[in-house]
Amino acid sequence: MNLIKAMTLFSLIALTWQTQAAVLPQDRSDAMYHSYQGGGMSIDGPSILLRKKIGNSVSVSANYYVDTISGASIDVLATASPYEEERTEKSVGVDLLHEKTLVSFNYTNSLENDFFAESYHLGVSQDFFGDLTTLTLGFSKGNDEICRIGDVSFYEKAERQNYRLGLTQIITKNMIVGLSFENIADQGYLNNPYRSVRYIDPTAAKGYQFETEVYPNTRRSNAAAVTANYYLPYRASVYAEAKLFSDSWGIDANTYKLGYIHTFGDDWIVELRARHYAQEKADFYQDLFSRSAEFNVRARDKEMSTFNNLSFGASVTYEFQFSAANFFKKSTINLDIDHVNYDYDNFRNVLLDAPVGEEPLYQYSANITRLYVSIFY
Amino acid sequence: MKKMRLHVLLACFIAIGASGCSTTFEPWVKPYERDNLADTIMSMNRNPVSASYTNHALQAREGARGAEGGAGGGCGCN
Numbered sequence: 389m390n391l392i393k394a395m396t397l398f399s400l401i402a403l404t405w406q407t408q409a410a411v412l413p414q415d416r417s418d419a420m421y422h423s424y425q426g427g428g429m430s431i432d433g434p435s436i437l438l439r440k441k442i443g444n445s446v447s448v449s450a451n452y453y454v455d456t457i458s459g460a461s462i463d464v465l466a467t468a469s470p471y472e473e474e475r476t477e478k479s480v481g482v483d484l485l486h487e488k489t490l491v492s493f494n495y496t497n498s499l500e501n502d503f504f505a506e507s508y509h510l511g512v513s514q515d516f517f518g519d520l521t522t523l524t525l526g527f528s529k530g531n532d533e534i535c536r537i538g539d540v541s542f543y544e545k546a547e548r549q550n551y552r553l554g555l556t557q558i559i560t561k562n563m564i565v566g567l568s569f570e571n572i573a574d575q576g577y578l579n580n581p582y583r584s585v586r587y588i589d590p591t592a593a594k595g596y597q598f599e600t601e602v603y604p605n606t607r608r609s610n611a612a613a614v615t616a617n618y619y620l621p622y623r624a625s626v627y628a629e630a631k632l633f634s635d636s637w638g639i640d641a642n643t644y645k646l647g648y649i650h651t652f653g654d655d656w657i658v659e660l661r662a663r664h665y666a667q668e669k670a671d672f673y674q675d676l677f678s679r680s681a682e683f684n685v686r687a688r689d690k691e692m693s694t695f696n697n698l699s700f701g702a703s704v705t706y707e708f709q710f711s712a713a714n715f716f717k718k719s720t721i722n723l724d725i726d727h728v729n730y731d732y733d734n735f736r737n738v739l740l741d742a743p744v745g746e747e748p749l750y751q752y753s754a755n756i757t758r759l760y761v762s763i764f765y
Numbered sequence: 766m767k768k769m770r771l772h773v774l775l776a777c778f779i780a781i782g783a784s785g786c787s788t789t790f791e792p793w794v795k796p797y798e799r800d801n802l803a804d805t806i807m808s809m810n811r812n813p814v815s816a817s818y819t820n821h822a823l824q825a826r827e828g829a830r831g832a833e834g835g836a837g838g839g840c841g842c843n
Contacts, residue, residue: 418814424822431822437814451814518792550831561798564807570831611831615809619801627809633829641829649806657806667828691828699823703815724815728823756822758815 410490410513410522412447412483415440418762426728426754428460433474435760445485453477462750463690466738467584467598475500481509488515502535507548519558526552536581546576562619569612579603585688587677588744595744599680601687604672609635613643623651638671639692657705661726666696675736676745690750694733701726701756717764724758 416439423432433454441447453476460470479496494509507530514523528550536542554568584598613631620626629645647661670692672685703724710716729751736747794802801807810816820833 418812420814420818422818422822435814435818517790519796520792520794558794558799558802561794562801564802568832572831609830611829613832617807617809619804619807623804623806625804625806629809631829631832633831635828639828641827643829647809651806663823665823665827665829670828691826697823697827722812722815724812724819726819730826756819758818760812760815762812
């Protein structure tokens with residue numbers, strides 16, 4: 389889980405790192421229940437966000453997030469027993485506005501019984517050219533401490549640095565385009581201590597055995613994305629995003645996203661979206677190695693394989709406006725649901741009986757649900 | 766090929782960001798013309814808690830990472 393865990397910490401940081409104009413974020417509080425169900429995994433829990441301005445130039449925020457995990461994925465079932473665990477993540481941040489410059493600081497930590505991560509984030513946003521252009525620069529540094537249940541002698545570390553560059557540009561009074569670029573460099577223990585590679589062993593009952601994965605201890609990746617939002621002649625909008633990714637492990641990926649947001653009266657917002665993701669495998673990935681320790685670095689983590697996924701999602705928001713005299717301005721009740729289908733090109737389902745290396749390719753689907761209340765003040 | 770496309774995209778990005786430094790710039794979209802841009806439906810991340818979680822849920826199961834967020838409203842009228 390460690391690769392996932394490490395990425396988790398940084399992906400959730402997007403909470404405070406979206407490319408945005410150099411204005412203080414809106415005061416709001418959100419309480420969310422989230423759920424991921426699919427591929428034998430059941431993950432759910434709450435997330436609470438509080439954000440409040442102090443005066444006209446300072447905004448503070450805090451986020452509390454919990455994942456309660458019941459794991460019986462194909463990786464677990466092939467080599468171990470189902471497990472349960474909990475991850476708790478806490479973050480605090482402050483945004484400082486001076487004229488057209490927004491400076492943001494954020495600290496986040498994530499704790500599990502076998503993993504601890506913390507990260508520091510700094511960002512600067514500046515508006516230019518009559519506020520038509522917003523430039524955002526960001527830097528993050530993270531440290532991971534990795535343990536392994538049942539092995540008290542196992543203790544590893546990893547470090548991570550992110551550099552971000554973002555640009556948002558008003559094109560017309562109905563269109564905004566955004567560009568973003570991010571470089572991430574990792575060093576240390578980067579693989580998952582629980583995941584294994586499979587190799588041929590004619591003496592084994594199944595004809596193969598498993599042994600520990602070995603990843604390179606450095607990784608450098610680049611991602612670039614372009615987005616566009618367009619306001620339609622009626623109160624609705626469309627958006628699109630294209631993203632390219634490449635890293636030093638040989639993974640090349642692309643992501644395309646398309647969405648439509650429609651309003652019904654003043655109170656209802658409905659969104660429909662689709663997303664497609666495709667990647668080429670890491671250089672050191674194989675579903676089946678020909679012998680034990682065939683290469684110095686080796687992986688059979690399905691996230692390192694060649695695969696694609698396609699998701700369709702919908703959101704419904706009901707908005708309630710308070711009276712002008714009320715401290716609270718408005719509240720929303722939201723339900724977001726996405727259905728994702730994963731198709732793997734070179735990761736086989738070893739839970740099914742078949743000759744070694746000829747098992748059916750793995751595929752599964754998952755549902756991602758978010759139910760939350762937001763209140764603005 | 767994909768690495769080349771990534772580099773071309775980055776070069777365009779830097780060129781756009783570095784272009785123009787006039788202090789007397791006249792915006793072609795005036796502040797009073799930005800009502801539509803300020804509408805919450807113009808943000809791909811109008812609900813940050815949900816958007817962050819969705820990014821996490823998808824990307825934790827993918828090899829790619831970074832450059833999340835997208836256009837979050839750039840009109841100085843949040």
